[in-house]
Amino acid sequence: MTTAIALTRSRRRFSDHQVAIALLLPIALINVVGFMLPIFNLARFSFNRATTGGGIENVLTLENWTGLLRDPFYLELILNSIWISLGVTLCALVLSYPIALYLHRSSGTWRTFLTVLVISPLLTSAVVRTYGWIAILSDEGPVVGAIKSVGLTPPPLMFNINGVFIGLTEILMPYMILALMAGFGRLDPKVEEAARTLGATPWQCFRRVILPLTAPGIALGCLLCFVLAVSSFITPKLMGGGRVFLLATEIYDQAIVTLNWPLASTLSILVLIIFGAALVAYSAVLKRLD
Template sequence: MSQSRSSSPVSLTTAFLLPIIIINAIGFILPIVNLAKLSFAQALVGGGIGEAFTIDNWASLIGDSYYGRILLNSVLVSLAITLLALLCSYPIAFFLHRTEGRLRTMLTVLVISPLLTSAVVRTYGWVAILSDTGLIPSLLGRFGVQAPPMMFNTTGVIVGLTEILMPYMILALLAGFGRLDSNLEDAARSLGASEVRVFRRIILPLTLPGIALGCLLVFVLAISSFITPKLLGGGRVFLLATEIYDQAMVTLNWPLAATLSMLVLVVFGVAVALYARILRQLSF
């Protein structure tokens, strides 16, 4: 009787986890396996997919410097978006952490409310702001300042994606700020520590896990974003996501598009590995 009682929680847990495992296998693992298989298929003229096994897609990816430049550009743009989102989001998250009551609830809802709006709609909003006749050039023009081009270039993509992804960074930072202990800050101030020293020695170290999580989320979402780079870049900013779309929908080269998609997954894996390593270092 005792053995059946001790094993029943395990059986109950397995019963609850089994549907989740099946859903993940069908919706996540199997598509990746099929994507990897497709990356070794032969691309036929007119968008067909041959049954012959080939490594030509991977050879093109490795041997052609064009794809190397796209990978490098994608990583650099995503890193710039991540850094800019962190610099803009940290003061906001810090202020939200310091507020209390209804004001904090209202401001938190205000911060996450953009997530309820489609990225397409928000991107078109940036098109209206950054275009030659948009809000920013018009305001600068009234002061006699000619605004530099901010549409159909990397600048527009970085600005648009930074704003779109900032709520994710703020939410991750808020989770990190939950580790703060006001007693530690008060003790440091009572011992003569300046506000800069309190921030550098107490606040920043305790919020590093939240920073790492926010940077991971924003980087992964930035490097896989398609709609915003396509609209704000106007086909002149070459990133992995836009190249995957062009290969799949324009040139109809599905095997090469699958190969590029696997490359994105490799970048994801590297980013997650770096995140895990940072967390291990912070735990000591």
């Protein structure tokens, strides 16, 4: 009896709205302090001037941004990063799609087993997996050996763009597969059967029914992989051998090696702008699909 009264009283003291705010407050605070403020700080640095010896001169200037857009090295680096990320995303999509479709259609223990197999690479750090790829693709590795054994000259696979491409694709595939599967909900085997009985060849069925129905998953997977590829650092750094210049590696070099924090900040904000653009493109695609 008394507890019941106490409960109704406490309910009256805090409205649902107030409870919601109280519950959201901690994470909101952490986000503001740990994420929003640093980003704001970064944005501010990008309008400051770098001085020799790693100093930052607190003036308001656009020279980092204008310099970036006038320097052919940086323009190429930005375009390269975007192109490589798009290419890696496309490769990961093409390689992951059949796997995701197969997983979506399998069931029971077999499905669980395969899903664990797909996720298991995520349990190993990207550093370890990258070193694995270095071992596989190096000049004395099995791939080069196999190509040589059939009498062909292998293309250079390591410490150039090829290695970065292969490594990134494999490392991002689990994310792509999981995102695709999450978006495959609308794919009902009966609908495929309906298309087939109506005279659709397997290819027509794929093109007209399966592909449109899995498009939301494709969009989600591509967004995720593109964002991860643009911001990837370890794999390009290790597998590029210092010869592949991408946004993330350049940010590292500017911040840690050259100590030009304003330029590093400018590049970081640029990455954020690219993310924003990808998100806008994703929303537009989703809107068109509906």
